[in-house]
Amino acid sequence: MPTPDAHRFADDWVRAWNAHDVEAVLAHFHDDVLFTSPVAARVLPETGGVVRGKDALRRYWTTALQGLPDLHFEVVDVYRGESTLVIHYRNQRGDLVNEVLIFDADGQVREGHGTYCPSAVSPSR
Incomplete structure (x- = not known):
């Protein structure tokens, strides 16, 4: 299966998010699409x-962005x-995150996974 140009895709992705x-x-x-993320579990608990x-x-x-008006990503x-x-990117909190896209x-992205350091998604954050 084809894989898009990595840098072009990441540039479009980060520009849209920012x-x-x-x-x-x-x-x-x-x-x-199927997308998994521990942040989704926090923002929309019913999704697990x-x-x-x-x-x-x-x-x-859309729900997540309402609570993160300062959201900003920097591709590492x-x-x-x-x-x-x-x-592999850094978010507005300085946390390193990996977005795995299949x-x-x-x-088109058929499957995506937001992956975080365990401390970045602890309930206290």
Whole structure:
């Protein structure tokens, strides 16, 4: 399966996030996307950290952004695998995060995983 240009994708991704443009981020995602994140579990507890479908992902990110008006990401590096990109970035709190994105044959994200250092997602934060 094809993997997009790593640096171009990461540049588009971080630009959209820093503009708080959820629709621009979602444009890269398949309608039936599966996304996991410990932050999703905190923002929308009913998900258990597993978000299914683009509409649910939109709801998660829109809700999360309402509580994070200072959200800002800085890409540290990007890693490319077969049908997979990992965007290693620093968020507005200074935490290092990895976004693991798996692409389908059409070049859309079919599956994504936000991964954090355990201390960054502790209940006290």
